[in-house]
Amino acid sequence: MPVTFNLADALDTALKSAATSAGLEAAAFVPEVRTADARHGDFQANGVLGYAKARKLNPRAVAEKLVAALPAEVPAAYDVVIAGPGFINFTLKPSALFAWLRIHDSAAHLKASAATARQGQTWIVDYSSPNTAKQMHVGHLRSAVIGEAICRLLEFSGAKVIRDNHIGDWGTQFGKLIWAYQRHLDAAALASDPLEEFERLYKVGNAAAEADSAVLEQARQELVKLQAGDPANLAIWKRINDASLGAFQQIYDQLGITFDVTLGESFYNDQVGRIYRELGETGLAQESQGALVVFHPEHPRFKTQPFIMRKADGASNYATTDLATALYRTEHFHADGIVVVTDFRQADHFEQLFLTVRKWFAAKHYRLPELHHVTFGVITGEDGKALRTRDGGTIKLKELLTEAEARAFALVSERSADIPPDERQKIAAVVGVASIQYSDLSQNRSSDYVFAWDKIISLEGNTAAYLLYAGARIHSIFRKLGAAEAGVTAASPDPSGLAGAPETPTELALARKLVKFADAIRLATDTLRPHFLSLYLYELAGEFSAFYAADKVAVDDPAIRARRLLLCGRTLLILETGLNLLGLRTLTRM
RNA sequence: GCGAGCGUAGCACAAUGGAUAGUGUAGUGGCCUCCGAAGCCAUUGAUCUGGGUUCGAUUCCCAGCGCUCGCACCA
Structure with a gap:
C-alpha cells in the first residue's frame, strides 16, 4: 500500500472500505482505530465490538468477515490478528516500517505530510498576556510555555497562526498606579529601574486605597480620566507600558517566543461603544444595579451570576474588551479558531464570554470561530501551596530562568568538564530554559504541578x-x-542505499515507535494538550536508548551499519522536530 | 451555600471508553578492554468511598469524602 504519514488514518479508510464490501452497514460502522499497546501490535480497531453488540451479532464473526474483506495492501503491510472479544490487531511488517522510514526523511517532508487538518485556516492564540507595570513572575510561565507549544502544533497542522499578546494595559491597576505616581514618584528610582519603581508605586497606591476608601475613589477617578483620554494620565500610562514591554521581551527571547501582534486591552478602548450598542440592540444586555450586564437564563449559574460589561461608574472592564477582542479577531483576522491560554480560575469568565459571543454573533449573523479556553493549574511549591520565595514574595520569572541556567551550568560542568567553559555556558542556557519549559509541557496541563529543582534539572526520568x-x-x-564514511550525515544516513528493514527486537521497537509520530502530534493538537507529544518523545528517547545499548551501530557489516544509521538519523529527525514543536531548542553536544 | 477542577504506589506523574492500569524517583540486584553510563537490563509497590450505565470504566453518570479555586463591578 502507498506509504502514508498517518498510518492509523489509512487503516481507518481501509476498514471502512472493507465494511462496505463485507456487507456491513457501512454508514454506521466506525472502525475506532488507535495506537495499541506494543504487546498487541501497532494499531488496534475496536469498532467491531460496539457494532456487533448493537446488532446482537457475534463480534468475532463480524471481525473475521471484515478482515477477509480488507484491501490487499493491508495484509501486505501488516500482520492482522483478531484477538480477545473482537479486537482487530495490526502489526507492521518490517518491510512496511522500512518503507515509512525511508520516505519520511526531512522536517519539511514531515510538516508537509502533517499540514492537512487545518490547511487554509487562521487561528489566533492569545497567551502570555501579562499585566503591564509589573514584572513577569512564575505565575506567567505556564501560559507562555503552553501557549507557544500550541501555536507550533497548530502551525504544523497547516494553520496560519497569529500570536497575540493580549496584555493587561488598561485595567484598574492604573488608577492606583497613577494616583501614586502623582504623589509619591521617586524620579531617581524611575531613571535607574523603572519597573521596580512602578511596582513600588503600585504597592503604595494599593495600600493607600485599602486603608482609605477616599483614596480608592480617587484612584477610580484617575482610571476614568485615563479611559476618557486625559493627556497627563495618558503620558504616564504610555511610559509605564513602554518600560514593561521592553522587559517582557527579554523573557520572550529566552523562551523563543515572538508575538505577531501585541493588542492589549487599551487597543479596544475605542471599540467599547459598539459593544454596548450591539449587545443592547440584540437584547442580550440589561441594566442591573447600575451596571450593564448579561445574564444567561438557560444556565444554572449564569442566570443569576452576571457578566458585567460596564461598571456602575461607567468604566469598561475586561468583559468589555474581551467582547471587542472576539469581534476584532473575527472581522479583522478572519479567525477560524481562537485559543485563549489562561489559568483555570478564569474559567467562569470565559464560559460567560463565549456564551455571550455565540448569542451575539448569531443575532448579528457574524461568522463564529471555534472558541477554546485552554486552562491550566497552578505551580505549587513542595508544600502544595502556590510557589513563592522563602519570605512569601512572588518569584520573578527573570530570576527563575537565571537560576535554571546556573543549575544547568553546574550540571554540565560536572558531567562534561572537557567542554570549554564558554560552550558549556551556551549549553547551560539551552538546558536550563528547556528544563523549565519541559517540566511544564510534560504533564497534563489541567492539574497543578509541584515545582522542584531536583526534579526539573534532573539527569534522569x-x-x-x-x-x-x-x-x-x-x-x-x-x-x-560520518567522518569515516563519505556522505553519511544525520540528514542523509544511508547515501549508499544499503539499509534494509529493521531486524533485531530493539531495532523493531524503535522503528515501531518512530512511525507513531503522526498519532502523537494529532492527539496533542486536537486536544490542545502538548503533554501527549512530550510523552511520545520520552518514550521514543527510551526506545532509542535501549536500541543504543543493545545494538552497536559502528559494526563492520555495511548493511547492518547502514540500517542502524538510518534508524539513528530518523530518530534524531523526529526527536528534534518534536522538541521544536514544543518550543525547545536542541543541542549537538552537552 | 452554589459551582468548577483535581483525587492513581512512600514521593512525582501517564493512561484519546478497551486487553494483565504505564513511567520516573526512592529501594534491591546486575551491565563500561566496546559508538557519550546524563545510559541500559531485571525486580518490589497504587485507581478516595459507595452506587449506576456499558460486552468492557482510572475515564461517563449519581451520591458522599478530601484538597484547591470561583461566585456584582480586579484581570
Whole structure:
C-alpha cells in the first residue's frame, strides 16, 4: 500500500472500505482505530465490538468477515490478528516500517505530510498576556510555555497562526498606579529601574486605597480620566507600558517566543461603544444595579451570576474588551479558531464570554470561530501551596530562568568538564530554559504541578535533559561515523542505499515507535494538550536508548551499519522536530 | 451555600471508553578492554468511598469524602 504519514488514518479508510464490501452497514460502522499497546501490535480497531453488540451479532464473526474483506495492501503491510472479544490487531511488517522510514526523511517532508487538518485556516492564540507595570513572575510561565507549544502544533497542522499578546494595559491597576505616581514618584528610582519603581508605586497606591476608601475613589477617578483620554494620565500610562514591554521581551527571547501582534486591552478602548450598542440592540444586555450586564437564563449559574460589561461608574472592564477582542479577531483576522491560554480560575469568565459571543454573533449573523479556553493549574511549591520565595514574595520569572541556567551550568560542568567553559555556558542556557519549559509541557496541563529543582534539572526520568542527551548521543554517532564514511550525515544516513528493514527486537521497537509520530502530534493538537507529544518523545528517547545499548551501530557489516544509521538519523529527525514543536531548542553536544 | 477542577504506589506523574492500569524517583540486584553510563537490563509497590450505565470504566453518570479555586463591578 502507498506509504502514508498517518498510518492509523489509512487503516481507518481501509476498514471502512472493507465494511462496505463485507456487507456491513457501512454508514454506521466506525472502525475506532488507535495506537495499541506494543504487546498487541501497532494499531488496534475496536469498532467491531460496539457494532456487533448493537446488532446482537457475534463480534468475532463480524471481525473475521471484515478482515477477509480488507484491501490487499493491508495484509501486505501488516500482520492482522483478531484477538480477545473482537479486537482487530495490526502489526507492521518490517518491510512496511522500512518503507515509512525511508520516505519520511526531512522536517519539511514531515510538516508537509502533517499540514492537512487545518490547511487554509487562521487561528489566533492569545497567551502570555501579562499585566503591564509589573514584572513577569512564575505565575506567567505556564501560559507562555503552553501557549507557544500550541501555536507550533497548530502551525504544523497547516494553520496560519497569529500570536497575540493580549496584555493587561488598561485595567484598574492604573488608577492606583497613577494616583501614586502623582504623589509619591521617586524620579531617581524611575531613571535607574523603572519597573521596580512602578511596582513600588503600585504597592503604595494599593495600600493607600485599602486603608482609605477616599483614596480608592480617587484612584477610580484617575482610571476614568485615563479611559476618557486625559493627556497627563495618558503620558504616564504610555511610559509605564513602554518600560514593561521592553522587559517582557527579554523573557520572550529566552523562551523563543515572538508575538505577531501585541493588542492589549487599551487597543479596544475605542471599540467599547459598539459593544454596548450591539449587545443592547440584540437584547442580550440589561441594566442591573447600575451596571450593564448579561445574564444567561438557560444556565444554572449564569442566570443569576452576571457578566458585567460596564461598571456602575461607567468604566469598561475586561468583559468589555474581551467582547471587542472576539469581534476584532473575527472581522479583522478572519479567525477560524481562537485559543485563549489562561489559568483555570478564569474559567467562569470565559464560559460567560463565549456564551455571550455565540448569542451575539448569531443575532448579528457574524461568522463564529471555534472558541477554546485552554486552562491550566497552578505551580505549587513542595508544600502544595502556590510557589513563592522563602519570605512569601512572588518569584520573578527573570530570576527563575537565571537560576535554571546556573543549575544547568553546574550540571554540565560536572558531567562534561572537557567542554570549554564558554560552550558549556551556551549549553547551560539551552538546558536550563528547556528544563523549565519541559517540566511544564510534560504533564497534563489541567492539574497543578509541584515545582522542584531536583526534579526539573534532573539527569534522569522524563526530563528535558534526558531528551537532549539522547539527541546529543546521536549527533555524536554521526560526528564519528560520518567522518569515516563519505556522505553519511544525520540528514542523509544511508547515501549508499544499503539499509534494509529493521531486524533485531530493539531495532523493531524503535522503528515501531518512530512511525507513531503522526498519532502523537494529532492527539496533542486536537486536544490542545502538548503533554501527549512530550510523552511520545520520552518514550521514543527510551526506545532509542535501549536500541543504543543493545545494538552497536559502528559494526563492520555495511548493511547492518547502514540500517542502524538510518534508524539513528530518523530518530534524531523526529526527536528534534518534536522538541521544536514544543518550543525547545536542541543541542549537538552537552 | 452554589459551582468548577483535581483525587492513581512512600514521593512525582501517564493512561484519546478497551486487553494483565504505564513511567520516573526512592529501594534491591546486575551491565563500561566496546559508538557519550546524563545510559541500559531485571525486580518490589497504587485507581478516595459507595452506587449506576456499558460486552468492557482510572475515564461517563449519581451520591458522599478530601484538597484547591470561583461566585456584582480586579484581570
